């Protein structure tokens with residue numbers, strides 16, 4: 396019997412400009428991104444019957460529905476884990492469609508995280524009830540562990556010790572991503588490539604792990620996706636891409652960026668589990684992937700996911716990168732839009748729009764003949780395919 | 783109690799599941815939650831034991847000895863509550879299976895090493911709450 400979870404598609408993508416100041420409300424940014432996605436798919440708001448996002452987005456579902464004029468929402472979920480849940484939104488949209496709970500689902504992320512509240516800066520106290528339970532807010536703040544970049548660095552220092560990796564090694568990832576961003580007109584860092592020296596001269600965030608250029612930059616902006624069945628997508632206006640498979644995992648005692656209490660905090664256990672499920676359901680393996688999009692809020696997370704998805708062995712990610720593998724003509728072009736570090740930090744959803752563009756042959760940095768694209772946000776991942 | 787260098791330190795967020803940890807620290811104890819039924823140690827604290835679901839918990843003082851699992855110096859953006867960039871570490875307690883986010887005090891970044899032995903000390907926040915911190919055992923810190 397056909398697994399209906401492999402029979403869904405992304406039928407439309409939309410986004411706003413990515414900037415340091417959107418000049419309008421977050422609700423307006425969300426509406427603009429969703430209207431662009433609807434136009435791409437050739438749909439109207441009346442066609443939407445499911446709405447999905449993930450924690451940290453400030454837009455209320457009722458307000459969004461009211462603004463867009465969505466007549467009846469049959470399915471809505473707001474996933475946990477912040478950006479770690481970004482890829483999982485698609486998994487859950489597919490589940491809704493496969494089960495018949497909804498037929499056409501919009502997924503969104505829209506924030507003014509730069510102009511309104513400096514999302515990545517040190518915090519005295521968490522805001523928003525959902526964030527209160529996170530490890531770093533309770534156990535980190537009095538010790539100076541007050542922002543996401545520091546959280547990523549603290550766990551990764553042990554990896555550097557184990558495998559003899561330095562911050563300069565991480566710089567090779569960043570330089571490649573900034574090279575991609577420099578030729579992507581949608582990117583915050585369009586026209587601004589950097590050298591390894593530039594990377595090494597950027598200021599320390601958390602020595603000896605993380606420098607400023609290892610970090611994504613807070614961005615205002617929105618992205619929206621339309622997910623539906625392949626069958627319905629074929630009748631829509633836009634060129635859809637198939638969601639060949641998706642997976643989700645929340646392993647016990649793990650947490651995005653602060654998995655300090657697991658047996659082996661060096662590995663990204665959630666991504667290892669997701670990788671196993673994803674390759675199995677999609678019927679492909681790491682060697683089949685043409686482009687990888689790995690959630691790179693901070694460069695160490697790229698290392699951890701390269702290994703979790705078995706693109707290389709444990710401790711081999713830096714050698715893999717230095718071999719040229721992640722360049723456009725390498726064996727695995729990586730974060731070809733510049734990633735969250737180079738394009739903009741829209742909490743992962745802008746990696747999905749890049750994946751769709753790669754398969755439509757419309758990417759700024761186009762991998763010739765790309766047929767399979769993998770996107771991971773750690774707790775979730777999916778493989779997109781030409782259809 | 784060490785000399786008060788970080789008097790601007792923020793208080794830990796107060797919750798009904800975790801306040802006891804800081805209250806123990808105020809008494810000069812580094813205590814960890816131990817299940818009263820099955821004896822398992824758990825950190826961070828939680829209202830019930832995830833192994834046997836007992837709500838019976840004992841606050842168990844640790845030896846205060848451990849090793850540095852990982853470490854860093856956070857300098858930018860400057861963390862709130864510090865005059866100098868703090869040394870932040872994950873310390874593994876010798877009782878096993880427990881790691882704490884903490885500071886290494888009376889040391890510079892160059893002094894720190896993975897697996898270096900450390901020993902607990904206590905510092906106060908600006909408002910007078912106590913925090914367990916650690917110092918390098920080899921540097922003559924005593925308890």
Ligand SMILES: [Zn+2]
Pocket residue numbers: 817818819820821822831832833834835836
């Ligand atoms: Zn128990």
